[in-house]
Amino acid sequence: MFLTRFRINTARMGARRLLTSPQSLHAAVMASFAERPDHQGGGPRVLWRLDHQSRSEVLLYVVSPARPDLTHLVEQAGWPTTGGWQTKPYAPFLARIAADDTWTFRLTANPVHSIRRHAAEPTKRTAHVTPRHQLDWLLKRQADAGFAVVERSEPRPDGLDGAWHEVVVHNRGDLAFGKRNEADERTHKVKLTRVTYDGRLRVLDPDALRHTLTAGLGKAKAYGCGLMTLAPAE
Structure with a gap:
């Protein structure tokens, strides 16, 4: 399992579209995986959440069985030259x-x-x-x-x-x-x-x-x- 944090650039047009459409943001999150995750059986799955820290600071959190690649989100709703995302293994924390x-x-x-x-x-x-x-x-x-x-x-x-x-x-x-x-x-x-x-x-x-x-x-x-x-x- 992995825990990922991505800061959304709220000044970008692509970010505004994602923030107003849960369907679009869900599709963008799922596009972070080369193989579509299997959600059958009630086990670990891809989960995401938006945290609005302020009007200009919105964080996207993702928990997933596989490591995501958020390059497309950086290009669409991030800072392509200076920003990125942080992904950490979740298992060590869960074990604690x-x-x-x-x-x-x-x-x-x-x-x-x-x-x-x-x-x-x-x-x-x-x-x-x-x-x-x-x-x-x-x-x-x-x-x-x-x-x-x-x-x-x-x-x-x-x-x-x-x-x-x-x-x-x-x-x-x-x-x-x-x-x-x-x-x-x-x-x-x-x-x-x-x-x-x-x-x-x-x-x-x-x-x-x-x-x-x-x-x-x-x-x-x-x-x-x-x-x-x-x-x-x-």
């Missing part, structure tokens, strides 16, 4: 993860649930729209994903019952774009919600967390969702 370790984390995800108005109606996938429900989406998946979001011991600032978790839900974005169906070549409209979670976690199951970091969490992985990264906790 141990039970009860504490890490800060960032995750961009597509928090959805399935609903139906009556028993005869098929279920429909619907996005969670409030920060409270978006947080609940993450908390319901944390144990199976191998971690627990750290809880604070002091009372909640809002006066409500329940734990106060060390996580912030922010940067919600509602995306709508066209996707071409390979079977009939028709364009279908795709709508999804992306949100970012920043917080601290404690490792419960190192193997399960390693799977989360390399296979992703939740839906819409092709469109910049599901990639969790860790950093040392202060």
Whole structure:
């Protein structure tokens, strides 16, 4: 596995096109590999995420089973003469993860649930729209994903019952774009919600967390969702 970071030059026309089209950016990421990655079986896959540090600093992170070549992205949306990308083997970091370790984390995800108005109606996938429900989406998946979001011991600032978790839900974005169906070549409209979670976690199951970091969490992985990264906790 490899972890790659690429800074996007937001002043370039090609960068603006990629930043406004998850479908185009997904295609550009997948074009970084000579052999198209196989995503069957639920194992390691290509994951990517955009981090908007500021209006002029946007970072693309990619986790992948094979080492990528981002030359085309540098030419289209980078600094061809002075810029590049950084790729590091991910396995040494993954091997360091141990039970009860504490890490800060960032995750961009597509928090959805399935609903139906009556028993005869098929279920429909619907996005969670409030920060409270978006947080609940993450908390319901944390144990199976191998971690627990750290809880604070002091009372909640809002006066409500329940734990106060060390996580912030922010940067919600509602995306709508066209996707071409390979079977009939028709364009279908795709709508999804992306949100970012920043917080601290404690490792419960190192193997399960390693799977989360390399296979992703939740839906819409092709469109910049599901990639969790860790950093040392202060």
